[in-house]
Amino acid sequence: MSWSPLGKKNKLRVYYLSWLRNKILHNDPEVEKKQGWTTVGDLEGCxxxxxxxxxxxxxxxxxxxxxxxxxxxxxxxxxxxxxxxxxxxxxxxxxxxxxxxxxxxxxxxxxxxxxxxxxxxxxxxxxxxxxxxxxxxxxxxxxxxxxxxxxxxxxxxxxxxxxxxxxxxxxxxxxxxxxxWGEMPTSVAYIRSNQIMGWGEKAIEIRSVETGHLDGVFFASVRSGGSSQVYFMTLGRSNLLSW
CATH class of the missing domain: 2.130.10.10 (YVTN repeat-like/Quinoprotein amine dehydrogenase)
Structure with missing residues (x-):
């Protein structure tokens, strides 16, 4: 299932994955005939x-x-x-x-x-x-x-x-x-590896969820000509991983 608050009234709608998959593949006419979602109760303002x-x-x-x-x-x-x-x-x-x-x-x-x-x-x-x-x-x-x-x-x-x-x-x-955090994050998420990620304007910080200690940082470097490189730096290492 997939979830999304939608519309002016912000109702919560639940989409069935079989219906979403068929919207892409178009390989099951029977699924396409069915309504692919349902709202959760009559709730508004989610x-x-x-x-x-x-x-x-x-x-x-x-x-x-x-x-x-x-x-x-x-x-x-x-x-x-x-x-x-x-x-x-x-x-x-x-x-x-x-x-x-x-x-x-x-x-x-x-x-x-x-x-x-x-x-x-x-x-x-x-x-x-x-x-x-x-x-x-x-x-x-x-x-x-x-x-x-x-x-x-x-x-x-x-x-x-x-x-x-x-x-x-x-x-x-x-x-x-x-x-x-090193800077004010716009959002924070737990990533299921005993770590949390904080998205900032300059970098993405990865920290231990148990101690709050900084484990690593993603950041980008813009090169001449407009191209950019993404780096991941971990504490205790002198080298950088890049993409």
Whole structure:
């Protein structure tokens, strides 16, 4: 499946890969006759979403303009996401969202706003702050919520502005370390190798997700005539890899 918020109302649409493949190959007339997508409920104003798999269960968590919605995948004969939980009238408008399963038992929604990061206990509906950067007096840009591997879904790295802080889902600082990017990233992503990438205007930084230490940098060098070369430099090596 492929996902995309579309249209003026920002509804979340789910595309079937068989239909997308046939749009390219045109080798199955029967598939071409079918509608290749479906919308998730009647939700409008989708800001961000995440698909989270836990054992054999697949959840879809969505950040809307003033609420967070949680859907669960229903297998055949339904074969679609169905509404599971809804948390409306949030004090802080969600800008990005994720879902974690604490110690294999408790579901918690984690979301970022322009003031910091917050959690929602899915069972009780209780909403509380897990990290507010009090040293920043203006609104912040939230980049990423990263659930740390091998931590039972409890420990997080939350990235905002040009920093990242290690906290748990109860709002306690877990490491006396602040990840500091070399420049303000436009986006941050976890790349499944115990590393995170931060895209800046001048370079792409790769850092350890556990320590925040810089592992390497991608950067480009523009040559005369307009051609460019991309380099990857790793710490502790004197040579550069180039493309």
């Amino acid at each position: 800001v961000h979403y995440n698909v989270v798999k836990y054992e054999r269960i697949k959840f879809l968590v969505l950040a809307l303009k003033n609420s967070v919605e949680v859907y669960a995948w229903a297998p055949k004969p339904y074969h679609k996401f169905m509404a599971f939980k809804s948390f409306g009238d949030l004090v802080h408008k969600p800008l990005l969202v994720d879902l974690t399963v604490e110690e294999g038992q408790r579901l918690k929604v984690i979301y970022g706003s322009s003031l910091g990061f917050h959690a929602v206990d899915v069972d009780s509906g209780a909403v509380y702050d897990i990290y507010l950067p009090s040293h920043i007096q203006t609104h912040i840009q939230s980049h990423a919520i990263i659930i740390l591997p091998n931590a039972d879904g409890v420990e997080l790295l939350v990235c905002y502005e040009d920093e990242g802080v290690y906290v748990n889902t109860y709002g306690r600082i877990t490491k006396d370390v602040v990840l500091q």
